[in-house]
Amino acid sequence: MMKRQIPLLIVIVVGLITLFGHFFSNQGIQNFVDNDSTQWYDIIASFAIFLGALNLLKLQLMKIYKKQNNWQYSILAVLGFFFALFAGFLYRGAYTVSLSGVAVENHQEVAGIIATGTHNNVALITAGLEGNDDYTIPMVFMTEGGAEALGEDLSSYGATVISPVQWGAHLTVKLGNSGSLFWWIFNYIFTPLSATMFALLAFFVASASYRAFRIRNFEATLLLSAGIILMLGRVPVGQMISPWFVGFIFILAMGAVIAPMVKNKFITVSIVVAGIAILTVWGVLTGWDSTRPAIFYFPVLQEWIFNVPTTAGARAIMIGIGLGIVGTSFRIIIGLERSFLGEK
Amino acid sequence: MNKRALILAGFGAVIILIYFQLLKSGIIFRPGNEPMFIAVILVSLTILFYTDRAKRGEKIYLRSIAGLQALEEAVGRATEMGKPVLFVPGIMDMDQVETVSGLIILGYVAEMTAQYEAGLNVPVSRSIVMEAARETCKESYLKQGRPDQYFDDMVHYLTDDQFAYAAGVNGIMLREKPAACFYQGKFYAESLILAETGNSIGAIQIAGTGSPSQIPFFVTACDYTLIGEEFFTASAYLSNRPELLGSIKGQDIVKLLVMICMILVFIFTGLHHYGWTNLDILTLFTSR
Amino acid sequence: MKKFIDILIKLGSVDRRYIFVLVGLSVLIPLIWPINIPIRATQQSQNVFNAIEGLAPNSKVLVSFEYGPSTKPEIHPMSLALLRQLFENGLKVYATALWPDGLFMSADAFGTMESEYDLEYGVDYVNLGFRPGNEAVVKGIAADIPTLYTTDTRGIQITAIPMMKGIHDVKDFDFVFSLSAGYPGTKEWVQYACDPHNVPMSTGCTSIQVTEVIPYVEHGQVKGILAGMPGAAEYEKLVNHPGLATGMMAAQSFAHLVIVAFIIFGNITYFVQRKRDQKK
Numbered sequence: 082m083m084k085r086q087i088p089l090l091i092v093i094v095v096g097l098i099t100l101f102g103h104f105f106s107n108q109g110i111q112n113f114v115d116n117d118s119t120q121w122y123d124i125i126a127s128f129a130i131f132l133g134a135l136n137l138l139k140l141q142l143m144k145i146y147k148k149q150n151n152w153q154y155s156i157l158a159v160l161g162f163f164f165a166l167f168a169g170f171l172y173r174g175a176y177t178v179s180l181s182g183v184a185v186e187n188h189q190e191v192a193g194i195i196a197t198g199t200h201n202n203v204a205l206i207t208a209g210l211e212g213n214d215d216y217t218i219p220m221v222f223m224t225e226g227g228a229e230a231l232g233e234d235l236s237s238y239g240a241t242v243i244s245p246v247q248w249g250a251h252l253t254v255k256l257g258n259s260g261s262l263f264w265w266i267f268n269y270i271f272t273p274l275s276a277t278m279f280a281l282l283a284f285f286v287a288s289a290s291y292r293a294f295r296i297r298n299f300e301a302t303l304l305l306s307a308g309i310i311l312m313l314g315r316v317p318v319g320q321m322i323s324p325w326f327v328g329f330i331f332i333l334a335m336g337a338v339i340a341p342m343v344k345n346k347f348i349t350v351s352i353v354v355a356g357i358a359i360l361t362v363w364g365v366l367t368g369w370d371s372t373r374p375a376i377f378y379f380p381v382l383q384e385w386i387f388n389v390p391t392t393a394g395a396r397a398i399m400i401g402i403g404l405g406i407v408g409t410s411f412r413i414i415i416g417l418e419r420s421f422l423g424e425k
Numbered sequence: 426m427n428k429r430a431l432i433l434a435g436f437g438a439v440i441i442l443i444y445f446q447l448l449k450s451g452i453i454f455r456p457g458n459e460p461m462f463i464a465v466i467l468v469s470l471t472i473l474f475y476t477d478r479a480k481r482g483e484k485i486y487l488r489s490i491a492g493l494q495a496l497e498e499a500v501g502r503a504t505e506m507g508k509p510v511l512f513v514p515g516i517m518d519m520d521q522v523e524t525v526s527g528l529i530i531l532g533y534v535a536e537m538t539a540q541y542e543a544g545l546n547v548p549v550s551r552s553i554v555m556e557a558a559r560e561t562c563k564e565s566y567l568k569q570g571r572p573d574q575y576f577d578d579m580v581h582y583l584t585d586d587q588f589a590y591a592a593g594v595n596g597i598m599l600r601e602k603p604a605a606c607f608y609q610g611k612f613y614a615e616s617l618i619l620a621e622t623g624n625s626i627g628a629i630q631i632a633g634t635g636s637p638s639q640i641p642f643f644v645t646a647c648d649y650t651l652i653g654e655e656f657f658t659a660s661a662y663l664s665n666r667p668e669l670l671g672s673i674k675g676q677d678i679v680k681l682l683v684m685i686c687m688i689l690v691f692i693f694t695g696l697h698h699y700g701w702t703n704l705d706i707l708t709l710f711t712s713r
Numbered sequence: 714m715k716k717f718i719d720i721l722i723k724l725g726s727v728d729r730r731y732i733f734v735l736v737g738l739s740v741l742i743p744l745i746w747p748i749n750i751p752i753r754a755t756q757q758s759q760n761v762f763n764a765i766e767g768l769a770p771n772s773k774v775l776v777s778f779e780y781g782p783s784t785k786p787e788i789h790p791m792s793l794a795l796l797r798q799l800f801e802n803g804l805k806v807y808a809t810a811l812w813p814d815g816l817f818m819s820a821d822a823f824g825t826m827e828s829e830y831d832l833e834y835g836v837d838y839v840n841l842g843f844r845p846g847n848e849a850v851v852k853g854i855a856a857d858i859p860t861l862y863t864t865d866t867r868g869i870q871i872t873a874i875p876m877m878k879g880i881h882d883v884k885d886f887d888f889v890f891s892l893s894a895g896y897p898g899t900k901e902w903v904q905y906a907c908d909p910h911n912v913p914m915s916t917g918c919t920s921i922q923v924t925e926v927i928p929y930v931e932h933g934q935v936k937g938i939l940a941g942m943p944g945a946a947e948y949e950k951l952v953n954h955p956g957l958a959t960g961m962m963a964a965q966s967f968a969h970l971v972i973v974a975f976i977i978f979g980n981i982t983y984f985v986q987r988k989r990d991q992k993k
Contacts, residue, residue, distance in 0.1 A: 104444075104462055106455035115856065119849035126518060126553055127845070133552030133582035140581055151600065205828075247868045253820040267817055272782035278588035279783035282614060285621040287736045287972045288729040292624075293645040294976045295983045305980070309973050315920075315943050317750040318966035384755060387923070387940075392931050395924045398637040398653050400683065405635065405657030406522045408676035411472055412660075413525065417668055420529040420660055421557060517896070520847075587895075588783050613895045614783070614921055625729070638924050 089416055096414035138162065165266060174262030175246035175254050176228040181215040183239040191238045198231045201257055219257035221246070223265070307386055314383025324377035325364050331377065332356035430474055437470045460710050467682070472675035479671025487670060492631050492649035493662050496530075496607075499629045500537040503604035509544030510534065511603035513594055513619060515610020515634070516550040516587055519557055522657075523635040527610030528554070528561050529660040530633065534607060535565035539574055547580040548597060550590045555582045591615035595622045608632040608647070609656070612639045620646035633659065686710070718985055725982025732975060739971040743963035750963050757930065758947035760937025761915045762798070764888070770803040772887040773880070775854075777902065778822075780894035781814030784919050788892050790945040790958035791917035792822045795890060798952045800830045805876055806838040807886065809862075811850055811897045816843040816866065818892075834867075835874045842866040847897040848905055855883045855906040883907070889914040899926050899935065908934050917944060 095118065102114035141155040141162075168174060183191050192206040199220040210216050222228035225243065232241040246254045251261045260268070294305045313319040336353035343349050367373060375381040412418035444462055447453045454462075479485050503510045512534055514527040531547065538545040545562065549555045558580045566575035583593040595618065598606065606623040608616065608630070616632075616639040623630045624646050632643035633651030643650045651659065654676070661669035693706040754762070768774070776795065780788040799806050808823070810816045819840055832838060841862045844850045853861035858880055862871055871877050879885060883906045891914065893899040899916040907914040913936055918926055920941030929935045939948050942965060945958035 100465065104454050104458050106451070106453065115852050116849060119846055122520060123845045123849070126551070129552035129556070130585070131552075133549075133555055133585075136552075136555065136578075136582045137584075140578060250866060250868050253816050253866060255820055255824050264817075267782075272785065274592075275586070275588045275781060275783035276786060278592055278618065279614065279786075281618055283740070283968060284733045284736055285617050287968075287975065288732050289617065289621055289624075289642070289645045290972055291729075291732055291975045291979050294979065296980055305976065309976065312969040312973055315940075316966040316969050317752045317943075317946070317962050318970060320751070320753050380753065380755065384757075387927060388931060391924055392927045395637055396928045398640070399925070399928065401653040401680070402635045402637065402657075404676055404680055404683070405654040407468060407679075408472065408672060409522050409526060409657045409660075411469065412669065412672050413522075415473075417476065417672060418529075418660060420532050420664075421525050421561065587781075614919070638921050 085419075085422060088422055089419065093414060093416050096410075100414060134162075165263075168261075168263040168266055169252065172262060173245055173248065173251050174223040175251040175260070175264075176222040176225050177217055177244050177246060177254075177256065178220075178222070178228050178232050178235075179215055179217045179242045179244065180210075180235055180238070181240050181242075183210060183216070185211075187238050191235060194234055194238075195231070198234065199257060199259075217256065221254055221256050221259045221261055221264070223262050307390075310379060311383050311386060314379035314381075314386075319379035319383070322379055323369075323371060324374055324379075325360065325369060327377040327379070328360050328374065329357060332360065429477060433470045433474050437466050440466055468679050471678050471682070472672050475675035475678065476668045476671040479667040479674070482667075483671070485667070485670040485674050487658070487662060487673060490651065490655050490658070490662055492633060492651040492655065493659055495629075495631055495649045496534060496663075497537055499605035499607070499631055500534065500541055500543055502629055503538075504541040504543040506604040508604035509546050509601055510538055510605045510607070511594075511598065511601075511623075511628070512545065512547045512607045513610070514547065514549060514554060514558060515608075515612055516590055516615065517611040518551040519553045521611045523611035524551075524554060526635075526657050526659060527633070528557055530607070530609045530663070531558055532561045532565050533659075533663045535562040536569055539566040539569035539571040542571075542574065545579050546597060546601065546603065548583045548590075548594055549580060550583060550585060550587075552582055555580055587613060587615055591618045594619055598622050598626055598628070602626050603628055606630045608634070608643065609651075609659075610634065612636055612643075614639075617642040617646060623647075718989070721982050722986050722989070725979060725986060735975075736968055736971055739967040740964045743967050744961070747960060748963040750966060752946050752950045752959065752962060754947040754951050755940075755944075757937045758939055758944055758951060761917070761939055762937075762948065762951040764913065764915050764936040765795070765798050765802070765804075765890075768802065768804055768888055771805060773805045773807060773876075773885065774799055775807045775809065775883070775886045775889045776819075777889070777891045777893075778808065778810045778815035778819040779812050779898040780818060780892055780919075781812055782817075784894035785818065786957070786961070787919050787942045787945065788894060788917060789818060789822065790942070790956050791939050791948060792818065792892050793825060793956060794945065794948045794952050794954060794958075795892070795917070796822055796826050797829070797954050800826060800832065800837065801952075807876070807880070808838065808840040809850075809854070810843040811847065811901070812894075813843050813845075815892075820866065835869070836876055839874050839876055840866045841871075848901045851897065851901045851905040855910060858882055858885075882910075883912050884910050886912060888912070891916040891918075893918045893922065893926075895919075895922065898922070899929070903929050903934050915939075917948070 098110065099114055099118060102110045105111070138159065141158045143149075144152050144155040145159070180191070188207055188210045192203050192210060195201065195206050195218055196203040199218060201219055206219070209219070218231070222231070225245070228243045232243055235241050246261065252263050254261055255264060290308065294301075294308055296302045296305060313322065332353060335356070336349060339352065340346070340349045363374070372378050372381070409418065413421070441463060444454060445459070448456060448459070475485075500510055512531055514531055515521070515524050517524050519525065535545060537543075547558055547562065549558060559577055562580055563572075563575055566572055583590050597603075598619075599622065603626075606619075606628045608619060609632070612619075612634050613636065616634070616636075620630060620632065620643055630647035631649045631651075632647040633656035634640060634643065635653065635656055637653075640650065640652055644652070658673050661673045690706050690710065693702065693704060696702045697705050765774075776792075776799075778792065796806065808819045810819055823838060823840060826832060826838075842865060844853070844861060846853070850861065859871060864870055865874065883889065889902060889907050889912055891899045891902045893916055899918055899922070902914060902916075906912065914934075915936045915938070916926060917939035918941075920943075923938065923940045926935065926938055930938045939945060942958050942961060946962045949956045949959050
């Protein structure tokens with residue numbers, strides 16, 4: 082009962098309330114559907130992170146303990162885990178120094194001291210001092226000692242106040258080119274690693290395209306042509322490719338396509354020559370316009386591909402997927418689909 | 426006409442009548458959602474009708490879906506090669522229907538790995554998915570009479586972050602070299618990274634997702650891809666339960682109704698545009 | 714000739730790592746030795762620009778940051794170009810983030826803006842920060858902002874921020890801009906906030922996401938779209954402030970040319986191989 086019926090009852094009741102609650106004018110139900118239910122879910126998911134984190138730690142520590150294959154990498158994983166925890170929850174690592182009451186004649190000198198201590202631009206700091214009576218030095222200090230050291234150097238010029246950044250705000254605080262320890266981890270470790278993984282896509286797209294874009298049949302040829310048009314049309318170099326050049330290539334390609342179908346080679350050659358001649362005359366008459374004929378101009382073609390067939394295809398797939406989601410959700414709500422509970 | 430169809434249609438009509446009556450009073454229902462309400466009732470009754478028909482014995486035809494038929498072949502291949510099976514249930518949480526569908530397929534794959542005694546590795550990106558996947562796998566192994574083969578850590582958590590997860594799964598693929606890789610769930614940009622890495626290790630890959638922008642990547646790099654609705658019909662297809670098959674047919678009939686509506690809207694919008702009718706049919710389908 | 718065909722067929726099954734090296738070089742070389750390639754804005758980018766230009770001074774614009782470090786190279790240039798246009802036109806900027814990483818991205822963007830413009834926090838812009846909940850946050854913004862956001866990213870009470878006076882829900886904004894890399898993102902803004910409440914919106918997103926968003930653009934629910942890095946470069950050109958994206962266009966152009974060349978080469982070897990197999 083506990084494992085099957087109660088979860089199923091919860092799914093059915095909450096599902097029906099969420100589905101039909103949208104139509105009721107009762108504020109309580111509206112609040113539950115729009116806010117409370119999703120917030121309950123977020124709270125559960127947030128606390129569930131402990132399960133995942135503990136599982137991760139357990140597996141990595143077991144790997145180290147049993148000295149399994151590549152256990153050295155697990156040390157990095159565990160260290161990284163605790164370091165991020167430390168920087169986010171235990172160590173603020175964010176102190177600011179503000180300076181007030183600096184005499185005008187000392188601005189240049191003070192700016193020099195601050196610039197040296199914070200590796201900032203003297204002119205910018207001078208401008209800041211001149212514009213603000215109470216000036217916050219454009220640097221976040223990771224240690225109180227570091228802040229105090231600069232404060233001491235400036236104490237003879239004005240009143241210095243060292244303030245710790247609020248917990249929470251310490252995660253994202255940034256002054257000048259510096260931030261807290263957590264900010265440092267995010268910008269100098271996490272960001273480059275994430276960008277690197279995303280950059281892998283460029284290489285994988287190249288190898289996947291090379292492997293998959295072959296003229297095996299009509300659909301594959303269509304895919305290939307659309308892919309090439311989009312790849313060239315989306316980038317500035319596509320604008321530099323003359324539509325006339327593309328037109329000539331198109332005529333030659335058509336000649337290659339019809340050649341096997343027409344026995345008399347003379348007819349094929351005549352068609353190709355006629356096509357080239359027509360295009361040449363057109364070009365001469367229009368002064369070889371760099372953006373016409375539009376049908377051969379890559380940027381125009383790619384816009385058309387995006388606006389017409391892509392939109393149509395995307396809409397069709399979205400409707401299909403939407404109906405699939407409706408069907409699956411309905412089956413879950415009425416209790417027909419119980420596989421996710423382990424039942425078959 | 427079918428008696429049950431009439432009963433359901435009558436029931437639906439009564440509900441809609443009650444809805445509109447109560448709507449007038451403004452106490453229970455809020456205005457502006459009439460088209461949506463009618464659509465919900467219509468869709469629900471259509472699916473219920475065909476589910477009922479299937480339960481009563483009507484044979485429902487479902488075309489063969491290559492990706493689902495290949496599941497057993499893929500697990501068999503892994504067993505022969507003595508290598509594990511990798512199952513990736515997407516990167517989103519249980520609030521996404523695609524993740525639920527992915528876990529349904531995981532249940533069937535787990536049954537097969539239990540039956541064939543192949544290893545199963547399920548790295549997940551969310552803690553709740555980890556728990557749900559463990560339940561699913563445990564039940565599958567129990568059902569096959571192989572509870573001894575199941576262990577909790579076959580489903581393990583990596584990280585919530587998209588690309589860190591992709592890096593982790595790639596690492597598993599390159600180290601353990603699974604013979605079969607299943608990508609079933611909600612994916613974003615990491616889909617091609619996973620699929621290309623799987624391709625590089627020579628694994629047989631079967632993907633299924635409801636993310637329209639990732640389908641082309643999976644089609645290019647995987648051996649089989651469940652596109653759009655095929656992914657959501659997996660449960661019905663694999664279980665062959667009549668009521669689930671009936672609901673799929675109901676879904677298809679709803680799609681037919683949507684197509685008819687689209688044609689009607691197209692025609693009437695054109696007529697309205699040229700002033701041949703005062704009826705602006707789009708207002709009937711607009712819900713706020 | 715036979716030897717040439719043999720070499721061609723051998724090159725056709727080249728190890729993917731050679732492809733990676735060539736693609737890497739095609740990206741690296743233009744970055745080291747920059748090449749100036751003229752950029753022409755597409756209609757969609759122009760639509761975005763026109764939509765923002767059409768706003769009256771002091772209009773309130775909600776900018777939502779839904780991207781992280783992985784997509785920062787694609788979307789951050791858009792963010793900077795957008796903020797430049799907003800601040801130069803004297804518009805009031807309200808920032809929010811549906812992703813936790815978006816909080817850092819917004820802080821970074823505003824940090825850059827602070828060094829370029831004379832901005833006063835709380836008067837010219839405010840950063841409301843990140844709230845968990847995905848589309849529930851969008852619904853919350855559509856319904857009741859003061860309940861959702863009690864403090865901003867600096868810990869200041871919302872009621873103490875001058876520009877938050879009179880802001881109750883999404884209808885109090887004149888425009889919404891979503892800088893999106895996935896879920897939650899543009900679609901959620903359209904579905905739960907902007908379309909139901911008739912608030913005009915526009916978006917900048919990754920190239921991969923464009924196919925999902927384009928139906929909304931075509932229907933007019935989203936006013937134009939900045940599609941990936943080319944969109945960012947076009948927008949930088951329109952706001953007359955070439956930046957990171959413009960500088961990377963040459964690299965992207967050459968990378969695309971290399972990939973197209975590989976595709977054509979791959980097909981040539983495919984046909985040669987097929988003809989040889991047919992002869993056998």
